[in-house]
Amino acid sequence: MDESHFKPQRTLKFTPQQVWGLEFKMENRIKRLDKIEKPKVVSIGLINEV
Secondary structure, eight states: OGGGOOOOSSSSSOOHHHHHHHHHHHHHHHHHHHHSOOOOOOOOOOOOOO
16 A cells, blocks of 8 residues: 555554545545546537638
8 A cells, every 4th residue: 555655644654444444435436437427529510700
C-alpha cells in the first residue's frame, strides 16, 4: 500500500482498518464512475453565419 509513499495524517503507519477503508472508498468511486455513460456524438452541425 505504501509504494506511493503516502503517510497517514494522524498516525505513524497505516493500520489494516485504514487500508481497508481506502480500498472500500476507491471501489465505490470506481463503481460510481463506471455507471456514468459517456455521451455519444451522433452528428455535429456547423453553422456559418455571414
